[in-house]
Amino acid sequence: MxxxxxxxxxxxxxxxxxxxxxxxxxxxxxxxxxxxxxxxxxxxxxxxxxxxxxxxxxxxxxxxxxxxxxxxxxxxxxxxxxxxxxxxxxxxxxxxxxxxxxxGDRDLDIPGADLPEHRGAGEFVGFYDGNPNFQRDWDLSAEKVAVIGVGNVALDIARVLAKTGDELHVTEIPDNVYASLKKNQATEVHVFGRRGPAQAKFTPLELKELSHSPTIEVIVDPEDIIYDEAGEKARRNSKTTDLVCQVLEGYAMADRTDAPHKLYIHFLESPVEILGEDGHVTGLKTERQELTGTGQVTGTGKFTEWPVQAVYRAVGYKxxxxxxxxxxxxxxxxxxxxxxxxxxxxxxxxxxxxxxxxxxxxxxxxxxxxxxxxxxxxxxxxxxxxxxxxxxxxxxxxxxxxxxxxxxxxxxxxxxxxxxxxxxxxxxxxxxxxxxxxxxxxxxxxxxxxxxxxxxxxxxx
Structure with missing residues (x-):
């Protein structure tokens, strides 16, 4: 032809x-x-x-x-x-x-997921990237925020929430996004992962970038730096996984600073309920997990309630x-x-x-x-x-x-x-x-x- x-x-x-x-x-x-x-x-x-x-x-x-x-x-x-x-x-x-x-955002099938301050990652990303299919303003009045997920999208959301509006104004963000970010009240951002650090889906450079802002202190609990046999094997077999673990270990060992915004990364905490009162988010309940040796986890029956006023799920697009x-x-x-x-x-x-x-x-x-x-x-x-x-x-x-x-x-x-x-x-x-x-x-x-x-x-x- x-x-x-x-x-x-x-x-x-x-x-x-x-x-x-x-x-x-x-x-x-x-x-x-x-x-x-x-x-x-x-x-x-x-x-x-x-x-x-x-x-x-x-x-x-x-x-x-x-x-x-x-x-x-x-x-x-x-x-x-x-x-x-x-x-x-x-x-x-x-x-x-x-x-x-x-x-679209994958669903999070836990009690409280229908509360208005629980939002999908895609919705928030669409907002701050100026996608005309998404809303033009955003309620950023929550002082403590939870982000569920340990991939790069979760890091992006956490970083944007932890930075100041003026830090982001030098980028290409539109006026409406800047106006909302200027009113952001978040001083604590908590990122939650169900498994251990060796199973996180971050990439090393994105993880390192979290600490580049002078207004952000990244905090990792040393007790969350746990590896089972599968985790040790993953580190040996993947340079990327090993680098991610090294960065997390560095955050865990770092001295505390007076940066006004704290960004916590939690491992081995599985969300089980979004807590609410009078129709609004008041917290996130998680169950402590333990590694099984295969890279998977099982619940321990120990629960923690984290006082947050907004929850973002970054558990995958669809x-x-x-x-x-x-x-x-x-x-x-x-x-x-x-x-x-x-x-x-x-x-x-x-x-x-x-x-x-x-x-x-x-x-x-x-x-x-x-x-x-x-x-x-x-x-x-x-x-x-x-x-x-x-x-x-x-x-x-x-x-x-x-x-x-x-x-x-x-x-x-x-x-x-x-x-x-x-x-x-x-x-x-x-x-x-x-x-x-x-x-x-x-x-x-x-x-x-x-x-x-x-x-x-x-x-x-």
Missing amino acids: SRPLRVAVVGSGPAGIYASDLLMKSGQDVAIDLFEMMPAPFGLIRYGVAPDHPRIKGIVMSLHKVMEKPELRFIGNVAVGRDVTVEELAPFYDAIVFSTGAY SDPIDGVPFDSTRNVIPNDGGHVLDPDTGAPIAGLYCTGWIKRGPVGLIGNTKSDAKETTEMLIGDWTSGALTPAEHPEQDAIIDFLREKNIDFTSWAGWHRLDAAEKALGEKEGRERHKIVEWDDMVAHARYKDGDHDTTAG
Whole structure:
């Protein structure tokens, strides 16, 4: 066939961009449309990482380079499954890859979880990252706060809660976020993990960064630094695990300081109830655990009540289903065999549909896992195309999908439009002595990034 392989990738976070990059590097002539429900690209890189994370700039730069390639076309402000059905999209492409990630919060099934001051990590991250799908202000009147979870998201939340608004104002946070953080009353933040330090999912650099703020003292109880046989083995087998344990040991041995904000990291404490009075959070009840030798824990029957006024759960994200695509509501993933979307009734692949990233395997792992996911999926896709297993698109012309979106009166955005939005955010930041001032109102983003004739003229097709 003389024309390029036409692929729609749904979701412009790292998973979707890595899949696009691998398709372009496959040796196959390809033309890719990268669909995104938000007006701006980059998914959780833009809307899921704490604003004071310096290394994110490097990741965004590498993603930018991929997005600039002429074989790739960005089409934003289009929610596949809502604005455009999968059935409507299919005739324009030989294959569709779903890489929509995970934004929702997993539930915490303990008594008191319905109290209003118990919130999910994703909600708070969406707030402080200026995601227009989330609320614009946040009640930060709690002086003592609990964060449940021992991964990097829990660290991000704890660090943002423990810092001052002025410390974070130098980042790209919007005005509404700064206004809320300025009123933050938290002086104690308690992070709780059910297992021991060797089982924590922190990465060493993120853990070290906690103490970089002059307003934060990190406190670890030396009695929580316990390793069983599995923990010692994990330290021997993983440099990352060993480094995490070393950092925690350093915090446990450090002298106390007069920093105004205390950030406690507790291990071997399993939350069993969120305590409340008059409909509001008054504490968190945990049960002390002991290691079993296998890295798992068992309860001791000893309970502690921690006086806190707010509880955040950082126990994992979960993906949302896409209308018209099979979904495993137990695992919160698209059923798949490593790349192909599977029919839940027959277990057979659905021709032309693929998935990658967290919507494929669940919200675990780091960037390296996302890249290996994309490699597995794209190799399946290319193999199906070269073997003739895919049904060719009915309307493979480059402009066919653009004409269709216009006919549906969808106000979509473009990559050139992202450059206009990017420039506007940087200009706002420059006025304030910051690198960027994030624009958060949906209509304002669309106004800057809206598709204009000629925006996609450099795209291969």
